[in-house]
Amino acid sequence: MVAIAWGMAVAPSRGPRRELSHEKIVEAGIEIADRDGLAAVTMQRVAESLGFTTMALYRYVSTKHELLDLMRDAAIAVPPRKKLPQPWREALRAWCQVMRECYRAHPWVLAIPRRQEVLLMPNAVALVDLGLQAMAELALDEEQKMAAVLTLSTYVGAMVGLERELAVEPDAEYTAEAFAALGEVITPERFPALRSMLLAGEYIGGPPSPEQGLDTELEFGLERILDGLERLDRELRGSS
Amino acid sequence: MVAIAWGMAVAPSRGPRRELSHEKIVEAGIEIADRDGLAAVTMQRVAESLGFTTMALYRYVSTKHELLDLMRDAAIAVPPRKKLPQPWREALRAWCQVMRECYRAHPWVLAIPRRQEVLLMPNAVALVDLGLQAMAELALDEEQKMAAVLTLSTYVGAMVGLERELAVEPDAEYTAEAFAALGEVITPERFPALRSMLLAGEYIGGPPSPEQGLDTELEFGLERILDGLERLDRELRGSS
DNA sequence: ACACTCAGCGTATGACCTACACAGATGAGG
DNA sequence: CCTCATCTGTGTAGGTCATACGCTGAGTGT
Structure with missing residues (x-):
């Protein structure tokens, strides 16, 4: 499954030519999810939007959940060669902004339960890498940086997720x-x-939120976390 | 629905005596969810675990989702008259600890999609209140405190949620x-x-995490947020 | 050319939620 | 005390889903 996402799936050479592809199926699923929400993504509907029968999909995907995992990774693609500003604080803000835009564009992503493998799929990996790049100049060690990446991405995802749930x-x-x-x-x-x-x-969710979601609150928490990282960075530098 | 959770539902006086109750139904649901996960909570199974037919439940609950909402609120009950330590930083740590224990005891809570009403249910309200209590001595204004409560609770929930999802x-x-x-x-x-x-x-999720979940990472993010709040508090005091 | 492999289809099964109508119990009002 | 509207739990039935299995025919390596 991770292999599929990396484009390393081996297409068999024996049988009839394939008329579908992982890409087409995933794209169709995303389109439906974007328009009508995750609940509307049904094997039946994905298949018929492509002009095939439900069961045809199972030649490409072993389970519905696998399709959802592939959809997630495809939906969280970062613009390639994304440049991050300086200094690190601006870089992390920009990184969070990227995630926020992803999630706002495809809110259903946040409703898909995660399994370990999803962390190894290409765009998830790319996102982590970008976050680490943003923290390049910080004095934290690798474990701390990874924890910071996890903290920020989890926080942003959860806030946008909450926002969407409440806004239904x-x-x-x-x-x-x-x-x-x-x-x-x-x-x-x-x-x-x-x-x-x-x-x-x-x-919570009272004024001024109804119009603007939980933007203010997200911003608030984000700045606190960045402040916290700044302090840690300073301490680490000071003690060396 | 909010009314049910607050115990303000009016039992009709006309018909036959009721043999079920919201409490029993919710309790049965929780028991199943605790043992076998949220997916095992099916109207059928809840009903039969109580010795009734599926449809009997619908006299008490208008929809399955309503049952889930009631289950959530019942599951996140805070020990009454919970005392928070001093100073505020310890208080907030203790508050987060309470939430963490709730979520660890009933991880399925985190998989239930939230609607606005759930914020008005008694134990959700109590949790917010406790968080505000913990921040009593901080110099933040009310909006900031509410944002901090939201930030911390969202963060803790999301981290424990991720932990459980990955640990399946x-x-x-x-x-x-x-x-x-x-x-x-x-x-x-x-x-x-x-x-x-x-x-x-x-x-992420590599060593040392497999054994201990994402505890280290959660702790890390939590301390950063608390550091950030401390800084904000100091700034607000300084400028007055 | 042959046999093996694989694509897409049809059918079928088993969960699940929930709408609806029914029979009997119960209490309020005369 | 009688009556009837009201409410309870039940049985049935319909609609939506994911997915297992077997079939037909297409394409390929030997």
């Missing part, structure tokens, strides 16, 4: 009246810290 | 040999930063 439909129960009604159960003694904020409408 | 089964393709084979496609010019680390086995 403005919920009928998530209104000002509902907030007010909750004022009765959200008593000061049970929820000392939260009560005032909730009544003021200051709550 | 040690993948057959994720071995030392596979790494070596990838050495051929992971060329220095395409992946300048990564190559040496990959060959040294220093990669």
